[in-house]
Amino acid sequence: MSVCGSSGVWQRATLRCIEIKPPINDLLIYNGECLQWKAEKYEEDTEVYKVTYTGSRDYQRSFHDRGKRFVSSRADLLELCLSLYPVTNYSISVTAMSAKFTATVTTNTSLPAPPAPVVYYEEFETRVPNLRLQRWPNSLDLISSYQVFVLPVEGIMMFDCSAPASLNSSSTSPSEYITAQLDMQNAGTQINFTLGDGSFYGGFYNSPLERGKDYYIILRFVSQWKTDSKSCCVLWAKVTGTSHILRVSSLSAAAFVGGITLVILGGYSISWCARRHKFSL
Incomplete structure (x- = not known):
């Protein structure tokens, strides 16, 4: 309360300051697609x-x-x-309807591991197998x-799904090589690929397989945008030869460190997804 005397001088003055916070405070995004915010209101009030x-x-x-959601709550958080x-740029707005106040936040969603196709693992004796x-x-x-x-079977072999040797410019003579690259932009739901047909696919020569050698065929599916890349691999086929043991050791800093031993049996296919994995065959 403030009182002004007859002389025009304040005899008593009281000033109280109250902090007024916005109805939506500390708006943030976590786990890539979840929102969190504090509600500044009277405790018993329900805000939409x-x-x-x-x-x-x-x-x-x-x-x-585009999307829209409505939330009615008495909660403070x-x-x-x-x-x-x-891999999308989003602008997200939260509006307190009764207070007519809006807060906005932006985010760029991350690149996930690419979805794995259904692969029909087979073993072939022909040098031009048809893979599905x-x-x-x-x-x-x-x-x-x-x-x-294409990986020639030569004793113990290493295959790093995240950075195969044939993609590494420092490797002068990699044991494995890319025989084809198939872009997914115009691909159908059913893909049939003939190995070693002498054609070019995505700039890579699908060279005929050498006689007298055994091969593993690995399919690597990769998604890449700017500097971020995620890849998965699947054992697609084996050309001639007997069953071999596939020893898998995980060196992924983003996931876990461990080892798994898998054996190729019959018509089963083996797949793995990681940012950094190495495999020995």
Whole structure:
């Protein structure tokens, strides 16, 4: 309370300051697609929040993702997880309806491991085997491809799915090589690939296999955008020879460190996905 005397001088003055916080405070994103914010309101009041988001992609101009959610809550701390597409730039707004206040945050969703196709593992004696797989269209097809690797069976062999030797410029004579690269942008759901037909696929020569040698055929499916890359591998086929033991040792810093021993039996296929894995055959 303030009192002003007849002389025009303040006789008593009291000033109280109250901090006024915005109705939505500390808006943040965690786990790539979940929102969290603090609600500044009277404890018993129920507030309705409208959450809207829009997404676009630098590599796919025709892509647009839009969504809207409503949340009614008395809580002081709110969380909401959205279904966002990977490798997408999002702008997300949260509006407190009664207070008519909006807070906005932006995020770029991460690149996940590419989805694995259904591979039909087979063993062949012919030098021009026909390999089969089944896949489904994916929103990341524009930045994804399949790479077919040929590995001559020569004692103990190392195959690093995240960085095969034939992709390493410092390797002058890698034992494995890429015989084909198949872009997924225009690929169908059923893919049949003839190994060693002497054609070019994605700039790689699908050279005929040498007589008198045994081979493993590995399919590497990779998604890459800017400096980020994720890959998975699957043992697709074996050309001649008897069964071999596939020893797998994981050196992934992003996942775990460990070892697994797998044996190729009958028509089973072996697949692995990681940022950094090495395999010995």
